Amino acid sequence: MDRLDSIRLFVRVVERGSFSAAAREAGIGQSAASKQVAALEAHLGTQLLLRTSRKLRMTETGQAFYASAAQLLDDYAALERLAGRGQSAPAGLVRISVAPVFGRLYIVPNLHEFLECHPGISVDMWVSHRQVNLVENGIDLAIRHGDLADSAMTARKLASSPIITVATPTYFERFGVPTNPAALVHHACVAFTSREEVRPWVFKGQDGVAMIHHPDGRYRSDDGEQIRAAALAHLGIVHVPAWIVAPELKSGALRCVLQDYEAESLPISAVYPSRRGLTVKVRLMIDFVDAIIRRDLCAPEGAGLLDAT
Missing domain, CATH: 3.40.190.290 (D-Maltodextrin-Binding Protein; domain 2)
Known part of the structure; x- marks a missing residue:
């Protein structure tokens, strides 16, 4: 397995939350996956993951490496598409954090539209009324309500x-x-x-x-x-x-x-880690949520309650 595959496996482990899930997706054994990430850590000379019996947690270095690695993989996929190789449409997993009411009322009822338009993209939704650490939890995007306090994140105000x-x-x-x-x-x-x-x-x-x-x-x-x-x-x-x-x-x-x-x-904002940048699949998800807000809440034919930006 080459270095790019090792990085891809590390990103899978972070986003799936376990070596076993990432190994199944990669088609290898759990032990092989663990050894491969350990070899990557040895090559970098630093620990990326803290392994316990209950869960995996990224180190501070691991968080920074994950953000850059995820961006690297997205950029590489974009280069392949540009060169006419690989997939012609965006693909991969988008992990989005939303408040329970917002997800139930607006995202889930309309999600079939997004999935039909982008068959290569899958969605993992984290539902909580509390703000979660996006980088630590491997989350690509959060829809947040109210003033933003985390300057390490990049935000796009939706309404x-x-x-x-x-x-x-x-x-x-x-x-x-x-x-x-x-x-x-x-x-x-x-x-x-x-x-x-x-x-x-x-x-x-x-x-x-x-x-x-x-x-x-x-x-x-x-x-x-x-x-x-x-x-x-x-x-x-x-x-x-x-x-x-x-x-x-x-x-x-x-x-x-x-x-x-x-x-x-109160503002409604789309927030994502600034170090990772705005990937194609995340931009598509933001545009999707923005369209729902404009149609169902801002437009006169909708509720007409919110002010769109």
């Missing part, structure tokens, strides 16, 4: 989602409609918690003065899917990014209030 205040018509019929943020103290408010702290609701009136409401209710959660479900179950008023409840607003299952009071707006 901005306003924070809106909604509940079911049934709830409003029973308890009335709040006409200003101060009236929320008389309502059941479903709060979002982050690290066990309740996130306040921020509004801005016509005079520009911010009004902060600390939601108080009998139910709260740290998961957007549960907040959405609570609103639909008539448990109270919720204050959420518009994309989370766009289908229900369009159908009338939920009703928006306090629209005269401006709330904050």
Whole structure:
């Protein structure tokens, strides 16, 4: 096995998370795969992987090497296509990290379109409402909501989602409609918690003065899917990014209030490791997600809730 094949095997091990899975894909035994990566480490004079009985973890050097190695393999595949050899279409695995609600509502229902257009590409979706380390976990792309703090990543802003205040018509019929943020103290408010702290609701009136409401209710959660479900179950008023409840607003299952009071707006961004660069398959996935947002959320024929960039 030559050096390029050794690098390709190392990338497979990282992306599959085990020597056994990478070995099966490469058509070799697990022991041979382990020895091949060990030989690569010996050649480089550094350890790339920390091996334990439970899982593999990249060293700091391994993370940097993986980013460059993955880019090298993508560039090599592009050169083969340019020269008329190998595949004529992009191929390989795209690992994408998404929030649970966003993946369920927008990516998975439309994923068949992407897979039909790109038969050589496979998708591995990591679902979590917490941000994960892209390089350490071998993730190509993350769709993130809110301000970005990691300067080591490269980001492409896809849209901005306003924070809106909604509940079911049934709830409003029973308890009335709040006409200003101060009236929320008389309502059941479903709060979002982050690290066990309740996130306040921020509004801005016509005079520009911010009004902060600390939601108080009998139910709260740290998961957007549960907040959405609570609103639909008539448990109270919720204050959420518009994309989370766009289908229900369009159908009338939920009703928006306090629209005269401006709330904050959160960006939706595609984020990928800057050292790896933007490969063809990752760019195609970003364009796919961007198209979904523009069609299902930004366009007038969709929900028309978000502002596209």
